[in-house]
Amino acid sequence: xxxxxxxxVRELPPGLPEPTDESVARTWHAMTRKQAAPAPRxxxxxxxxxxxLVAGVAAGGITLLPERDLGPAIxxxxxxxxxxxxxxxxxxxxxxxxxxxxxxxxxxxxxxxGPSTPIxxxxxxxxxxxxxxDSPAQTVQPGQFLxxxxxxxxxxxxxxxxxxxxxxxxxxxxxxxxxxMTAKAITRNGVDLPPxxxxxxxxxxxxxxxxxxxxxxGLPTDPTALxxxxxxxxxxxxxxxxxxxxxxxxGELLVSSEPLLTGDVRVALxxxxxxxxxxxxxxxxxxxxxxxxxxxxEQGRFDEILFDPATGLAVGRASGEGGKVSYxxxxxxxxxxQVGER
Numbered sequence: 181x182x183x184x185x186x187x188x189v190r191e192l193p194p195g196l197p198e199p200t201d202e203s204v205a206r207t208w209h210a211m212t213r214k215q216a217a218p219a220p221r222x223x224x225x226x227x228x229x230x231x232x233l234v235a236g237v238a239a240g241g242i243t244l245l246p247e248r249d250l251g252p253a254i255x256x257x258x259x260x261x262x263x264x265x266x267x268x269x270x271x272x273x274x275x276x277x278x279x280x281x282x283x284x285x286x287x288x289x290x291x292x293x294g295p296s297t298p299i300x301x302x303x304x305x306x307x308x309x310x311x312x313x314d315s316p317a318q319t320v321q322p323g324q325f326l327x328x329x330x331x332x333x334x335x336x337x338x339x340x341x342x343x344x345x346x347x348x349x350x351x352x353x354x355x356x357x358x359x360x361m362t363a364k365a366i367t368r369n370g371v372d373l374p375p376x377x378x379x380x381x382x383x384x385x386x387x388x389x390x391x392x393x394x395x396x397x398g399l400p401t402d403p404t405a406l407x408x409x410x411x412x413x414x415x416x417x418x419x420x421x422x423x424x425x426x427x428x429x430x431g432e433l434l435v436s437s438e439p440l441l442t443g444d445v446r447v448a449l450x451x452x453x454x455x456x457x458x459x460x461x462x463x464x465x466x467x468x469x470x471x472x473x474x475x476x477x478e479q480g481r482f483d484e485i486l487f488d489p490a491t492g493l494a495v496g497r498a499s500g501e502g503g504k505v506s507y508x509x510x511x512x513x514x515x516x517x518q519v520g521e522r
Contacts, residue, residue, distance in 0.1 A: 296464040296473075304461045304472050304489075305454045312450070312492025315443040318515055320393045325364065326356040327516045328435060332466075332509045354436075355519040359383070360390040361436040365519045387413025388429055391437050401444040403451035420478065423456045427476035427483040431497040434485065438494050439513045446492065453485075463489075466496070466510055473498060486510065 320326065330352045353367040359382035366373040386395035388410045400406045410426060417425055430449070441449075453459070458477045463470065466486075475484040475498075486496035486508070496510035516522070 296462045299461045299463050299472065301459050301461040301474070302454065305450050305474070307489060308472070308487050308492040309447050309450045310492070311490065312446045313443050315446060315491065315493060317397065317442040318439040320358045320440065320515060324358065324515050324517060325519055325521075326358060326361070326436060326439065327514045327522060328354045328356065328511055329522075330354075330435070330509050330511045353522070355516070356436045358393050358440075360386075360392065362390075363436075388433050389413055391433060391440075393440055396437055396440045396445075397442065399441070399445045399448075401442075401448045403448045403455065406445070406448045407452050423458065423476060424478040424483070426452075427456070427485075428499075431483055431485055431499075434494045434497070435511060438511075439515070446494075450492075466508065469510070471495060471510075 331349075333349045351369055354363045355365045356362065357364050363375055365375065382392055383390040386392040390413075400409055407422075407426070410430070411422055414425055414429060420428075453474055453476075456476050460475045460477065462473045462475065464473060465471070470489065471486045472489050473484045473486050475482050481501050482499060484498040485494050486498060487493065488495045496508065498505050498508040500506040514522070
C-alpha cells in the first residue's frame with residue numbers, strides 16, 4: 181500500500197481508542213481500492229489489516245450520518261476486543277484480499293430508509309420474548325454449511341466516486357462451517373474473496389468467538405448463567421464494560437449462528453439484554469420492513485441488535501456514535517449442502 185493516509189497510520193502512537201465499525205470499513209475500502217495483498221488471520225471474516233490500521237484512522241475524525249438518512253448497511257466488522265494485557269486475541273477467519281480489477285467496492289446508487297421512533301424498552305422486549313418463545317432451532321446435518329447473506333449499504337465517504345457521506349448499497353455472502361463458524365468462502369458484490377485456510381477441525385473449547393452447534397444448543401436458559409457463559413469466552417477488557425462487550429460480540433455471534441439457537445435461549449438472551457445499563461429502543465424501517473432496535477450505549481458509542489417484532493427473531497445489527505447510525509445491516513440465513521449454494 182502506498183496511499184499516504186494509510187501509510188501515516190503506522191506512525192501513530194499506541195493507546196488510541198478501539199476502532200469503530202465505520203473506520204474499519206473505510207480502511208477496508210481503501211485497501212481494496214489499492215488492491216492490497218492478502219491479510220493475516222483474524223476474527224471470523226473481518227480483514228485483519230484493516231483492523232490494525234484503523235486504530236489510527238479512528239482517531240482522525242469520521243463522518244456519521246443522521247438516522248433518517250441511512251439504509252441497511254453491510255457490517256464489515258471490528259477487530260477482536262483486546263485483553264487486559266492489551267494483546268488482541270486471534271480468531272480463525274478468512275482473509276478478504278482484493279482481486280485484480282477490483283469489483284468489491286460498492287458503486288450502487290445512494291440508499292436511504294425511513295425515520296426512527298423511540299419506543300419503550302421493557303415493553304418491546306416483553307413483546308419480543310412472547311413472539312420468539314416457541315421458535316424452533318434449525319439442525320445442521322453432517323456436511324452442511326450455514327449460508328448468510330448480508331444486504332445493505334455502506335459509507336463511501338471519500339473513498340469512491342460518490343458525494344461525501346453518501347451510503348451506497350453493498351452485498352456480502354458468507355458460507356460458514358458449523359464447527360467454529362469460520363467462513364469457508366466469501367463473495368462481496370459479485371467478487372469471490374477466498375479465505376486463508378480456516379481450521380478443519382472443531383475448536384477444542386467452543387465459545388462465543390468459536391461456537392459449534394452443540395455449544396449453541398447447550399447454552400444456559402437462565403439469563404445470569406447465559407451471561408457468564410458468553411463472557412467466559414471473551415476474557416477481560418479494560419476499555420469496555422461487560423455489557424458493552426456483550427452488545428458487540430452477541431451481534432457478531434448472531435451473524436453466523438442465530439438460526440441454531442433454541443427458543444428458550446433466545447428468550448434468555450432477551451432477558452439478559454433487558455438488564456443492561458444504557459439501553460434504549462427504537463422502531464425503524466429498513467427496505468420497507470419494520471424492525472425494532474435494542475441499543476446499548478457507552479461513552480457515546482453504541483451497538484444495536486435489530487429484531488423482527490412479529491417473530492421476535494434477530495434480523496440485523498447497527499452501530500454508531502452519539503445519536504447517529506454509522507452502519508446498519510439486515511441478514512438472512514439458510515442451511516446448504518455445499519459452499520457456493522444459495
